[in-house]
Each structure stands twice: as C-alpha cells, then as structure tokens.
Amino acid sequence: MTRVSLHTLGVFCGLAAASWLAAAEAPTKLVTAGFSPFVISLGMVAGVFVARWTVPVALKGTAYVFADLGEKPHLVVWAVLAGMLWAVANTLTVFAIRNVGLSIAFPLWNINSLVGLFWGWLLFNELRGAGWARVVGGAAAIVGGACLLAYATSQKSSGAPGGAALGIAAALTAGLLWGTMYIPYRKAYISGMNPLSFVTVFTFGELGTVWALAVVFDGGVQSVMAELGGARPAMFWLFLGGFCWVLGDLFQNYATKYVGIARGIPLSNTNQLWGLAWGVLVFGELAGQGAMAHALVLTGSLLMVAGAGAICMAQASESEQASWKAAMERECVRYGMEPARVASSLRGEDPLALERAGRRWWEVAIAAAAVALFVWLATGAKHQAVAVNFFWMAVLFALTFVCLIVCGLLLWRRTRFS
Amino acid sequence: MSKKDLSTARAVLTDPQLWLPVAVLAIGIGVLALMK
Numbered sequence: 503m504t505r506v507s508l509h510t511l512g513v514f515c516g517l518a519a520a521s522w523l524a525a526a527e528a529p530t531k532l533v534t535a536g537f538s539p540f541v542i543s544l545g546m547v548a549g550v551f552v553a554r555w556t557v558p559v560a561l562k563g564t565a566y567v568f569a570d571l572g573e574k575p576h577l578v579v580w581a582v583l584a585g586m587l588w589a590v591a592n593t594l595t596v597f598a599i600r601n602v603g604l605s606i607a608f609p610l611w612n613i614n615s616l617v618g619l620f621w622g623w624l625l626f627n628e629l630r631g632a633g634w635a636r637v638v639g640g641a642a643a644i645v646g647g648a649c650l651l652a653y654a655t656s657q658k659s660s661g662a663p664g665g666a667a668l669g670i671a672a673a674l675t676a677g678l679l680w681g682t683m684y685i686p687y688r689k690a691y692i693s694g695m696n697p698l699s700f701v702t703v704f705t706f707g708e709l710g711t712v713w714a715l716a717v718v719f720d721g722g723v724q725s726v727m728a729e730l731g732g733a734r735p736a737m738f739w740l741f742l743g744g745f746c747w748v749l750g751d752l753f754q755n756y757a758t759k760y761v762g763i764a765r766g767i768p769l770s771n772t773n774q775l776w777g778l779a780w781g782v783l784v785f786g787e788l789a790g791q792g793a794m795a796h797a798l799v800l801t802g803s804l805l806m807v808a809g810a811g812a813i814c815m816a817q818a819s820e821s822e823q824a825s826w827k828a829a830m831e832r833e834c835v836r837y838g839m840e841p842a843r844v845a846s847s848l849r850g851e852d853p854l855a856l857e858r859a860g861r862r863w864w865e866v867a868i869a870a871a872a873v874a875l876f877v878w879l880a881t882g883a884k885h886q887a888v889a890v891n892f893f894w895m896a897v898l899f900a901l902t903f904v905c906l907i908v909c910g911l912l913l914w915r916r917t918r919f920s
Numbered sequence: 921m922s923k924k925d926l927s928t929a930r931a932v933l934t935d936p937q938l939w940l941p942v943a944v945l946a947i948g949i950g951v952l953a954l955m956k
Contacts, residue, residue, distance in 0.1 A: 575925075583945070594952060675951045678947070679948045682944040685941050837931055
C-alpha cells in the first residue's frame with residue numbers, strides 16, 4: 503500500500519481542523535443569551551481543559567506525554583505562553599464584537615493567518631523557494647472570502663462604550679495575538695514534540711488566563727462562581743463545544759507540524775465555510791436576506807475554496823524543505839536536542855513510542871472521570887430555545903465525523919499520532 | 921534546581937524569539953485594559 507505524503511497528510515489535517523473548529527460553534531449557539539461572555543468563554547475553556555487531558559491520555563498514555571515533555575522541557579514555557587496568547591485574543595474578540603459588530607470585527611481578526619504566514623517566513627524559513635506565491639495568494643483569497651462571508655451574514659452591531667476605534671483596535675490586536683500564537687506551535691514541532699503533548703500544557707495557560715480575565719473583568723471570584731452556578735443548564739453545551747474545539751485544534755496542530763504555519767493555518771481558517779453551512783442550513787441565518795447577501799456568500803465561498811485549493815497544491819519545494827531543516831537544526835543547537843531524533847519525528851516517525859510503550863491504571867480513571875463529568879452535565883442540561891433544522895444538523899455532523907475518521911486513520915497509519 | 925534545569929532556563933530566556941510573543945501578549949493585555 504502506498505504511503506500518503508506528509509504534505510497530503512498536513513493538508514487533510516488542516517481541512518479536518520476547519521470542520522471541527524466550526525462544529526465547536528454549534529453547541530455554543532444553543533446557549534440562550536443572558537450569560538456573561540466571560541462565563542460562556544470560561545465554561546467552554548473548562549470543557550477544553552477536560553478534553554485536552556483526556557484525548558492525549560486515551561491516544562498515547564501519560565507515560566508517553568510526560569516523557570515527551572521531559573525530553574523538551576523548554577517547550578513547557580512556550581506552550582503556556584501560547585495558551586495565554588489564545589485566551590487574551592479570545593477575550594478581545596468579545597469586546598470587538600460588542601463595539602463594532604461581527605461584520606467589521608471578523609475580517610480584522612482574520613488577518614491572523616497572514617500574521618502567522620509572515621512569522622513562518624521570517625522566523626522558520628517557510629516559503630523560501632518555488633511555490634510561495636501560490637501560498638500567499640491562497641491565504642489572501644481565504645481572508646478575502648472570509649471578509650465577504652462575514653459581511654453577508656452579519657447582524658447589526660450594538661452601540662457600546664469605547665466606540666468603534668477601540669473595537670477595531672481590539673479586533674486587530676486579537677488577529678495579531680492569534681497569528682503570533684503559531685510561533686510557539688511551530689517552535690514545538692520543529693523540535694519534534696508530539697502535538698498531543700503540547701496541548702496538555704497549552705491548556706494550563708489557556709484556562710489560567712481565561713479564569714484570571716473573568717475574575718478581573720467580571721467582578722471578582724464570588725461573582726464568577728455565582729454566574730457559573732447560574733449557567734449550569736447550559737454548561738453541557740459549552741463543554742461539548744469545547745470538546746469539538748479540541749479535536750479541531752489538534753488537527754490544526756498536526757497541520758502545523760507537517761506543512762508549517764504558512765500552509766496549515768489558512769487551511770484551518772476555512773472553518774468559516776463550515777460555519778456558514780451550520781448557520782445557513784441548521785440555524786436558518788440567511789432566511790429573509792436579499793439576493794445581494796446570497797451573491798456575496800457565493801462569491802466569498804468560491805474565493806475561499808480557490809484559496810484552499812491553491813495552498814493544497816503548493817507542496818514545499820526541496821529548497822524550502824532544506825530551509826525547514828536549517829530551522830530545526832538551529833533549535834537542536836540552542837536546546838541541546840539530538841538532530842537525528844528530531845528529524846525522525848518530523849518524518850512522521852515516533853521514536854519515543856518505541857521506548858515508552860505501556861499504559862497506567864490511572865489513565866482509565868482519567869477517561870472515566872471525563873465521561874462521568876459529561877454525563878453529569880448532560881443530566882442537568884436544559885433544552886435551549888433555538889430553532890434547529892435536525893436533518894441538516896445530522897448531515898453536517900455525519901460529514902464532520904467522516905473528516906474525523908478519514909483524517910484520524912491517515913494520521914494513525916502514517917505517523918501513529920506522532 | 922539542577923544544572924540542566926538552569927541551562928534550559930538560560931536557553932529559553934536568551935532565545936530572541938521568546939520576546940516577540942511576550943511583547944505581543946503585553947500589547948494584548950494593554951488593549952484589554954483600555955477596553956475595560
């Protein structure tokens with residue numbers, strides 16, 4: 503049987519990431535308005551925290567994860583930093599939407615893929631060879647398409663303190679933070695770290711910062727705890743959204759590992775297309791809108807598909823792969839890692855797995871605790887008053903699961919989740 | 921703290937790439953403070 507190339511694998515991961523990152527928005531849509539955005543964010547990140555420990559433990563085991571972290575301890579700092587960047591950016595988007603509305607805010611923070619592309623070029627020698635124009639053109643098309651979709655599907659913004667200027671500043675800063683978050687991602691993967699290990703530490707920076715921001719901005723610990731208690735009927739949906747988000751983010755991490763930031767991030771940013779499908783088909787968001795909105799949606803979608811297609815076909819040239827290798831060797835010199843071992847991991851092999859096989863009894867306990875938590879939350883969940891088209895919901899879930907199974911199988915066969 | 925830990929900490933703190941995301945994080949927190 504022919505082995506799938508690492509480029510193809512990375513492209514599949516980027517596209518699968520898009521489907522799951524969009525699916526993560528669906529459960530949060532079911533949450534009735536009335537809760538503080540910080541509490542919604544905190545509830546979702548709590549679900550993310552649970553999933554970020556359960557999935558890696560289920561796939562690789564605790565001994566593997568700790569050995570991987572022990573081999574590259576410097577990446578603990580980078581992972582926590584990445585989690586903090588994510589949390590601050592996410593909070594900024596709440597304020598950006600409040601001040602200028604989604605139609606203006608979304609395109610502004612969607613520059614994150616261009617920021618990531620720039621850092622990939624500047625810091626990690628990406629796009630140093632033939633084919634760079636296709637990647638840059640594809641990323642620009644995806645951003646342009648996202649702008650059109652956001653404009654076509656936007657709702658009216660509400661007047662808010664701080665005005666439009668601060669809202670725009672918040673959205674741009676969120677894009678800058680998210681684009682910069684990919685520096686730690688890439689740093690981890692040119693060091694040969696397994697994405698599953700990286701996210702278990704990332705989540706501490708994420709949860710800690712979201713908690714701190716909620717406490718600072720939402721009236722202190724007691725106030726946040728009271729609001730969390732009040733949000734109990736909606737918490738299952740937030741946890742479910744968090745779980746879907748983790749699957750999407752894991753695929754995004756694998757895409758970053760195998761095709762780099764410049765290609766992986768624009769591909770996962772096509773989640774806007776899936777989000778559109780959820781919004782239009784399941785929640786009926788375009789109902790009653792005119793022909794202009796439909797034309798914008800069609801144009802934006804075609805632009806994104808064309809952009810993604812261009813990136814899919816832009817395989818890194820030999821000269822670019824040599825540049826990647828130089829970046830990897832620089833990391834090995836700085837942090838005292840063995841180049842042959844790191845190179846092996848970048849080829850999709852898993853040297854650590856050969857040494858750290860075996861499972862521990864507490865891994866079953868971790869998985870059981872996570873399942874029990876979800877079941878407990880489900881027993882208290884209340885039906886949310888949102889109209890849903892169940893046929894299209896089933897179709898989209900089925901397609902999303904197909905992405906999970908196909909991409910999961912490809913990753914397993916080619917890399918054993920390395 | 922072992923000698924290896926100290927050496928790792930030194931390598932992290934002297935990595936010029938570290939300070940770029942740290943500076944961006946500081947900008948983000950600054951903008952958040954303005955929003956409040």
